[in-house]
Amino acid sequence: MTDQRRITGLPGLAEIGLGNFAPYLMNRIMGRYNASLRADLAGLGLTTPKMRALAVLSVIDAPLIRELAVYAVVEQSTLSRALDQLAGEGLIQRETDAGDSRATRVHITAAGCAAFEAMWPQMAAAYARMFQGIPEDEHRAFVATLQKMLGNIRKHDF
Amino acid sequence: MTDQRRITGLPGLAEIGLGNFAPYLMNRIMGRYNASLRADLAGLGLTTPKMRALAVLSVIDAPLIRELAVYAVVEQSTLSRALDQLAGEGLIQRETDAGDSRATRVHITAAGCAAFEAMWPQMAAAYARMFQGIPEDEHRAFVATLQKMLGNIRKHDF
């Protein structure tokens, strides 16, 4: 038992081991995944926030901006500026919500769908690489655990 | 089958579903984990790169800066500046490598260890929350899958 453990009663990071600490491994993996995507995307004039917004919009229709910020994992102020650019490029459209004129809903355009489809093969390739050699049932169990974890830490109901 | 699937042969994101797409879930989870830690750390005068460097240094002794950048998942130029600050605060020390005077090894100081120990309870709490309600064996299987994934995508041997 280390000094720290003896004093605090908490197992320390050294005892768990970096390579067994799930948040560390997840940061390592997503760090590389995101960096690799970012490099690919730069060639298409897209940044990470723009790509994430398009990805979510390809699946969820007309969310509010604050919802989109949660789904896309982008700070709302950063998203606001990313949407400025996407709108300027004709990839999305902002529209005031019918029932609440403070709120804005975001729609993806046909050009936006096309832009997302152009980058999807690279995301799919990175995804395939990540799970290569991992059996289907292990993959499914992994995703099921992720879903529980998200349920544990999210602040919103979506 | 969607139009995209019929044309490209690739299952699209909509078919997989955001909530079943592992990289998406991992970004959601780590986004919140990191944002929550960052808020806690701001009070201690630490940023994410500084915290990550300290965390790695609490476990790995005297790595080269480029190794530390990989372990800590921080761009090397960003790390270089974070180390400037940490050194200024007396939490780490840079020392030219004995065998290669281009290279620099980084040592954590006693004050640096103390700083990491001060923030560890918050990291441990976020970790515990993330896995609350998840059985021990499921947790272990999850980490084992993460280790395979890291092996699949990493570029370095560490």
Added chain:
DNA sequence: CAGAATTAAATGCGTTTGCAAATATCCCGG
């Protein structure tokens, strides 16, 4: 139903980031 409190989104502003270039050192072939 008036006014306070809350919520949505955008914006100002200082900091941080990451790419690319610079600097310093090392290694290899001839």
Added chain:
DNA sequence: CCGGGATATTTGCAAACGCATTTAATTCTG
């Protein structure tokens, strides 16, 4: 042992980021 190419780190710079504030609209409360 000299010069070209590789490697380790730092630094210049423009773009991106996040916090806090602002603006605008809605909802709650007495």
